[in-house]
Amino acid sequence: MNFFTCLLLGFVIAASGSIVPSFLNITVVKFSLKSGRKSALYLIGGFATVLFFQANIGAYLSSVLMKNSEYITNIQKIGTGILFLISIYFFRLHFISRKQKIKVKIKKSKAYLHGIGMSLLNTFAIPFYFTSISFLIVLGYFEYSFLNGFYFSVGSTIGSFTLYALYATVASRIEHKLTFIATKMDFILGCLTGAVAIGNLIYLL
Template identity: 75%
Template structure:
């Protein structure tokens, strides 16, 4: 039962993280349209490979935080500062880069390696897993151990691969909508990180 809970939790959390428009799933859509679904699966495989390790790191960091509660306030302060900086950076990117960016052509033979590289550049993955696993630990739905982290990471790999594969399959139907949303992602992320940062500041001020 513990195996199923960890596997299912990883699948659901990774699916939530993969469903939102980003440069990763936008690349999957464009690559699928140009080269077909099968080559796109290699690109997705590269994503999922790195996400497996990112989920593991997120679970480990969450377990350390929950075991050392005296550091929570310090981590909250550091996290708030990082969120504010990220918010400023996202707004800067949105208002400064109005020119249409040229798409980088990805050779079929290098799709898997390109997927690994792009997933490594996704700096939000570890904080994302860290946050959700911390919530699960706090609610006593997840107890960290190497084997539980392994099950969770397997589930997250399956979840992310499944969602990105769906993007590859329905690429023709969602290309224009996804492109439009992705063009606004810097602004959306700037708003989200800004709101969370302000919420954290208020919480720390009245704590």
Template identity: 75%
Template sequence: MVFLTCVCLGFIIAALGSITPSFLNLTVVKFSLRSGRRSALFLIGGFATVLFFQANLGAYLSSVLMENSEYITLIQQVGTGILILLSLNFFRLYKTSKLKKKKIEIEKSKAYLHGIGMSLLNTFAVPFYFTAISFLIGLEYFKYSFINSLYFSIGSTAGSFTLYAVYATVASKIEERLTNIASKMDLILGCLTGVVGIGNLIYLL
């Protein structure tokens, strides 16, 4: 029962996190159109491999916070700095994304490694899982342990893989729409992280 609960929670949370337009699922769509669905699945496999460990790390950090409340202020301070830096980075990405860039062909044999590299650049994964799992712990839906974290990570890996596979399957139908949304995501994320970061800074001061 615990196994099923943790896997389902991981699957649902990862699916919700993966459904939002981002550079990861946009890459899946473009890669699927250019190299085929099979190659895109190898790319997604690279994403999912890294997300497995990111979910584990997020679960561990959330357990540390819940058991050591004296670290909350320090985490808030570090988190505020990270949010402000992320905000500046998203604004930079939004500005540079307007410039036309030459498409780089990726060999099918390197799709998996390329997926791992891109997933490592996904700076929101660990904070996302950290926040989600902390929320679940607070509601007493999740109790941290190594085995529970492992089950949760298995579910999150399956959830991410499933959602990205859907993007790869319907790539030709959603490319233009997803591209239009994703082109504005950096601006939206920059504004959101900036507002939250400044809000936290004012609160800490």
């Protein structure tokens, strides 16, 4: 396949997935409001580092597991359990930090490592890429190979970084309008992850 085709497919799919509200882009907004756009960009760099490998894994799995749906179900079960734990974690943060109103500056190195940790906990990424690439394969728009998977991952990394950077930029420019939302961000994150976890549980049952 053409290098630019794989790059473009990766960019479009990742950008489409990143624009949908999730705990990653809401965390970007939260970081931008609390610590500034530069720290948020380091956080996004952590996201992008892990996303590159997640896209690679998703591309590989799409070429291997399309006829083995039982493995996908097992992945969904594990992901649902992790989502419940993440939801509890964010609710705990919300109730602990309710009285903290001071803007805290977070070191860039810590923001980057935090981004890696958050992205590793993102159970949506690999199933999302697996499903998207499988759909492209069925339609004949994508043919898996090591190089194609690599090019696709580069495009998806650029796409995700671009969208998350836009979130960080918008958050910094309209900070006064998002102050109230920022104080409720952990609660929103807990609700989002909890809702998705419950939805996955209902689907699995």
